[in-house]
Amino acid sequence: MKSREIANKFLEFFKKNNHKIIESSSLLPSDKTVLLTTAGMQQFVPYFKGEKNPEKELKSRRLTSVQKCFRTSDLGSVGDESHLTFFEMLGNFSIGDYFKKDAINYALKFLTDELKLDKKRIWVTVFKGNNDAPKDMDAIELWKKQGIAEEKIFEFGEKENFWGPPGATGPCGPCSEMHYDLTQKPCNKGKKCGPNCDCGRFLEIWNLVFMEYNFNEKKQYEVLPSKNIDTGMGLERISMIVQKKNNIFETDAFQEIINKIREIGYKKDKDTERMERIIADHLRGTVFLVSDGVRPSNIEQGYILRRVLRKAISYLSLLGAKEDEIIDLCNLIINQYKELNKKEILKIIKEEKDKFQKSLDKGFVEIKIIIDETKKLKKKELPTEDIFKLYDTYGFPIEITKELASKEKLSVNENEFDEMFRKHQEISRAGVEKKFGGVGDFGEQVARQHTATHLLHQALREVLGKEVRQAGSDLTPERIRFDFTFNRALTEEERKKVEDIVNKKIRECLPVKKETKKFKDAQKEGFLAFFRDKYGEEVSAYSIGDFSKEVCAGPHVKNTKEIGKFKIIKEKSSASGIRRIKAVLE
Ligand code: SER
Numbered sequence: 001m002k003s004r005e006i007a008n009k010f011l012e013f014f015k016k017n018n019h020k021i022i023e024s025s026s027l028l029p030s031d032k033t034v035l036l037t038t039a040g041m042q043q044f045v046p047y048f049k050g051e052k053n054p055e056k057e058l059k060s061r062r063l064t065s066v067q068k069c070f071r072t073s074d075l076g077s078v079g080d081e082s083h084l085t086f087f088e089m090l091g092n093f094s095i096g097d098y099f100k101k102d103a104i105n106y107a108l109k110f111l112t113d114e115l116k117l118d119k120k121r122i123w124v125t126v127f128k129g130n131n132d133a134p135k136d137m138d139a140i141e142l143w144k145k146q147g148i149a150e151e152k153i154f155e156f157g158e159k160e161n162f163w164g165p166p167g168a169t170g171p172c173g174p175c176s177e178m179h180y181d182l183t184q185k186p187c188n189k190g191k192k193c194g195p196n197c198d199c200g201r202f203l204e205i206w207n208l209v210f211m212e213y214n215f216n217e218k219k220q221y222e223v224l225p226s227k228n229i230d231t232g233m234g235l236e237r238i239s240m241i242v243q244k245k246n247n248i249f250e251t252d253a254f255q256e257i258i259n260k261i262r263e264i265g266y267k268k269d270k271d272t273e274r275m276e277r278i279i280a281d282h283l284r285g286t287v288f289l290v291s292d293g294v295r296p297s298n299i300e301q302g303y304i305l306r307r308v309l310r311k312a313i314s315y316l317s318l319l320g321a322k323e324d325e326i327i328d329l330c331n332l333i334i335n336q337y338k339e340l341n342k343k344e345i346l347k348i349i350k351e352e353k354d355k356f357q358k359s360l361d362k363g364f365v366e367i368k369i370i371i372d373e374t375k376k377l378k379k380k381e382l383p384t385e386d387i388f389k390l391y392d393t394y395g396f397p398i399e400i401t402k403e404l405a406s407k408e409k410l411s412v413n414e415n416e417f418d419e420m421f422r423k424h425q426e427i428s429r430a431g432v433e434k435k436f437g438g439v440g441d442f443g444e445q446v447a448r449q450h451t452a453t454h455l456l457h458q459a460l461r462e463v464l465g466k467e468v469r470q471a472g473s474d475l476t477p478e479r480i481r482f483d484f485t486f487n488r489a490l491t492e493e494e495r496k497k498v499e500d501i502v503n504k505k506i507r508e509c510l511p512v513k514k515e516t517k518k519f520k521d522a523q524k525e526g527f528l529a530f531f532r533d534k535y536g537e538e539v540s541a542y543s544i545g546d547f548s549k550e551v552c553a554g555p556h557v558k559n560t561k562e563i564g565k566f567k568i569i570k571e572k573s574s575a576s577g578i579r580r581i582k583a584v585l586e
Helices: 001-017 040-048 074-076 100-114 137-145 235-242 254-260 271-293 300-318 325-336 341-375 383-392 398-407 414-435 439-464 492-507 519-524
Strands: 062-070 086-095 122-127 152-154 171-182 201-213 221-234 470-475 480-485 512-516 538-544 550-551 564-573 580-586
Touching: 001 062, 001 086, 001 100, 001 201, 001 235, 040 062, 040 086, 040 171, 040 221, 062 271, 086 100, 086 235, 086 271, 086 398, 100 122, 100 137, 100 201, 137 152, 137 171, 137 414, 171 221, 171 383, 201 235, 221 235, 235 254, 254 271, 254 325, 271 300, 271 325, 271 341, 271 398, 271 538, 300 325, 300 341, 300 398, 325 341, 341 383, 341 398, 383 398, 383 414, 439 470, 439 480, 439 492, 439 538, 439 550, 439 564, 439 580, 492 564, 512 519, 519 550
Parallel strands: 122 152
Antiparallel strands: 062 086, 086 221, 122 171, 171 201, 201 221, 470 480, 480 580, 512 538, 538 550, 564 580
């Protein structure tokens, strides 16, 4: 059964059981607490919370979908047998309709009756309870009643078996996962070898979330107005099992693209196999991010896209790809999904490739010199300063440096690299100060401009839509330059509207509040933010009244009234899908 057939079978099965089929939502979520859509439930959050009535708006309390998802949290795991950044999630949802019993029945029935999986190979996990919620005795009983033997039911804590919320606040609850026994052979842990064992025997396939709670702003669990069901099953993983493959990359959804990558003609070994998986995953992610309106940039979603795309380009070069293999590969992916806008997607990808390839080629020459030099000096570790410079000058991905180093049995000091990355960011901030001619003058003008930029960003999002994202900015004492994602010129009316909103907010004398937060918390609380990999570091989160929330290095004024008058001088195209506004403060 092809993966598309499995997806259709899933929708049909739930339709037969009175579920309404809902289209996948965009990878750019309307929910501001997250950067990208990571689960099928996200588009239904207002229904779970009782803010919207599903019967009125969707004409059903039972829903089903195949949702496009992108998980940056799995970036580092791609290359193994079962992890992806971009994947499709099969889900069924109940908003105050059925609960655990039916959710468990449906899931087992679909897997055994429709997909003909062997029930004996299905094991499950349940929530063992904590201070906030009790052990899930109901689920244990229900699984047993359904014929799952007691020794195949494993209990875990909140890390494994309490799901959500996906952002800082929102619906969540205990969950029960179904795992498939791939090898039917216990490892040396014997009877303790079960779901979540690290030996690779089991694959998690389906997560059933019993959504009863809302995690609120006061960091408390409150009971939701209704008991709900949210389930998610990775299409690629279930395809791997149905098609009896060893990993997701051998399934029909990936085979064509993997074969096409192999046409480059490199030696097949463990390393090149990992690389081809990364390329396949990252290019699928690229195609869908671009298709949903993301454009390569240095912040937020644009940065995620740039990062996966440049990594794919780099790995392709490493495998010996010549020119436009990447376009052929993306073409192939687009052809698998008829509804995508081929011309536009390929154009954006080609533009980014052309921009990056020259630097990358220079980077390859430089890294070779660094490696040779290190070997000559009989050292074991590449000098961090050199590899950082390589990254900084050419955008040369650190992953590629690591690949090449390990081939030569050399190492890379990642901690030192990260440290340098942080220092460098501080220096670039200081560089802005210099441009403004010394700390004195710089302070006031740049603070006014910074705050005005946040107002402009938010005003654009209000007038043009949430898909608008900052793609860059540059401040000089004379003017503000602001780049953002949008694919057409603004009308005279829109331009005026944006300008009016900014000036209105200035006149409202809104206070500008600065808080220090962990980057991840700021992001979860809905502050627009530069995307970074290293969470946990502290950032300054600025709120302007209730109007704008954004992470920024600052500085900012204390009150919007200090800004003066804001005027847009010019609005034009900066790159494909990116517009540029020039504005001044009077
Ligand atoms: N929300 C749950 C998950 O993402 C089930 O859909 O795993």
